[in-house]
Structure formats: structure tokens, C-alpha cells
Amino acid sequence: MKNILVTIDFENEAHLLVDKAFDLAKKFGSKVWLIHIAAPDPDFVGYQVGPQNERDFRAGELRDERKIIENYVHQLKEKGIDAEGLLIQGATVETILKETEKLNIDLVIIGRHKHSLLYKTFVGNTDSALINKSKVPVLIIPLNNAISLPQKAGQHKADEEYLNHTPGH
Numbered sequence: 001m002k003n004i005l006v007t008i009d010f011e012n013e014a015h016l017l018v019d020k021a022f023d024l025a026k027k028f029g030s031k032v033w034l035i036h037i038a039a040p041d042p043d044f045v046g047y048q049v050g051p052q053n054e055r056d057f058r059a060g061e062l063r064d065e066r067k068i069i070e071n072y073v074h075q076l077k078e079k080g081i082d083a084e085g086l087l088i089q090g091a092t093v094e095t096i097l098k099e100t101e102k103l104n105i106d107l108v109i110i111g112r113h114k115h116s117l118l119y120k121t122f123v124g125n126t127d128s129a130l131i132n133k134s135k136v137p138v139l140i141i142p143l144n145n146a147i148s149l150p151q152k153a154g155q156h157k158a159d160e161e162y163l164n165h166t167p168g169h
Contacts (some may be wrong), residue, residue: 006106031082
């Protein structure tokens with residue numbers, strides 16, 4: 001197993017996914033790819049871009065998300081694991097599948113949240129869709145806390161911890 005892809009959604013327990021990737025990478029000498037699929041820009045999905053303050057806010061969110069990924073990567077590298085981070089805008093499942101093929105991924109690690117049937121009906125179920133479409137094994141890590149409503153990256157405790165431990169500080 002040479003390449004492991006970890007999907008990061010900035011939930012409270014994202015560190016559990018990174019920790020599992022670390023354990024596997026250490027045992028198999030694997031490279032870890034951390035990926036966060038950010039929501040596409042409004043013009044990508046058929047809406048107007050919006051006023052400048054909305055674009056500035058979105059740019060700030062993406063910078064914060066990039067910083068969190070970079071800090072996870074830094075933590076893995078400090079432990080001797082070859083790691084890279086990716087922040088890509090797009091449709092979640094399709095983007096993960098595309099990157100899995102492009103990077104020659106051998107294992108995908110995702111978190112599993114408990115959601116109601118109503119949530120799954122209207123929002124969808126990323127893990128089920130990924131399992132059904134993936135050509136490589138998918139390791140599902142159960143997460144106890146349901147994901148919070150969308151917030152600016154860094155407002156979760158785990159994100160704040162990684163934001164406060166920037167490389168070189």
C-alpha cells in the first residue's frame with residue numbers, strides 16, 4: 001500500500017482519520033494524501049458570483065481551510081510520514097474518485113457520521129456513494145459527533161489546535 005487518501009471535512013474528530021492514516025502509513029511505508037473538497041464557487045453551480053465582500057469572505061474561508069490541511073501535513077511530516085495536502089473545489093464524490101485515480105491511491109479513509117434518514121434523503125450520503133463507485137478499498141472510521149452546521153474553518157476545537165500550531169512557530 002503505497003498511497004493513502006484521507007478525506008478531511010473539518011469535523012471535530014478529523015484527527016481520528018489522520019491518526020489512522022499515520023498508523024497505516026507507518027506500518028506500510030505509505031505516503032498520505034490529505035484532501036478537502038471545498039464547495040464550488042457560486043458561478044460554478046450557476047449562480048452569480050456576488051458582491052466583493054462575499055468573494056472576500058469565501059477567499060478567507062479557503063485560506064483557513066488550506067492552513068488547517070497544511071498543519072495536518074506538517075504534523076505527519078514531523079512524525080516521519082511523507083504527506084501532502086490538497087484543497088480542491090468541486091463535487092465531493094466525483095472529485096475524490098478523480099484524485100484517487102490520478103494519485104494511484106491504494107486506500108481511501110473517510111469518516112462516517114450518523115445522520116437521520118431525512119438528512120440522507122435531502123443531502124445525500126457521501127460514504128455510501130463513494131463505496132459504490134470506488135475501485136479501491138474504502139476504510140470507514142466511525143465518528144461519534146455529527147458534523148456541525150457549516151462554519152468558518154477554525155471554529156472547531158481540533159481545527160483551532162492545528163491553526164495555532166503553524167510550522168515554524
